[in-house]
Amino acid sequence: MKISDIVAGMSNVSVEAKVVEIPESRDVQTRYGPRTVADATLEDETGQISISLWEKQINSVAVGDRVRVVGAYVTKFRDKLQLNIPKSGRLEVLK
Numbered sequence: 001m002k003i004s005d006i007v008a009g010m011s012n013v014s015v016e017a018k019v020v021e022i023p024e025s026r027d028v029q030t031r032y033g034p035r036t037v038a039d040a041t042l043e044d045e046t047g048q049i050s051i052s053l054w055e056k057q058i059n060s061v062a063v064g065d066r067v068r069v070v071g072a073y074v075t076k077f078r079d080k081l082q083l084n085i086p087k088s089g090r091l092e093v094l095k
Contacts, residue, residue: 004046008081011073015083016094017042017049019065025058042067042083051083057091066094 001015025038038058039050051069053061061067071089075082085091 002046003044003049006074008074008076013072014070016068017044019061019063022063049081049083061093068092068094
């Protein structure tokens with residue numbers, strides 16, 4: 001799937017894209033306790049989308065990596081589309 005085809009409310013989304021930005025992570029309070037999150041930006045030839053990276057995912061990718069996101073769902077946060085990876089989904093760095 002291409003980023004331009006993604007709309008809010010979709011689930012089981014798979015996309016391949018390049019990581020173009022990973023801002024500083026921040027600590028947030030969740031219903032599961034304190035966790036660390038970073039909102040990275042993915043880009044393909046059709047556009048950009050934000051993706052929430054949690055805990056170990058943050059250091060598993062770097063700017064410039066090509067990644068495959070599998071099984072994600074789409075929400076809207078601060079008027080921007082955002083990919084979220086549930087426990088059943090995965091984030092893979094492509095060689």
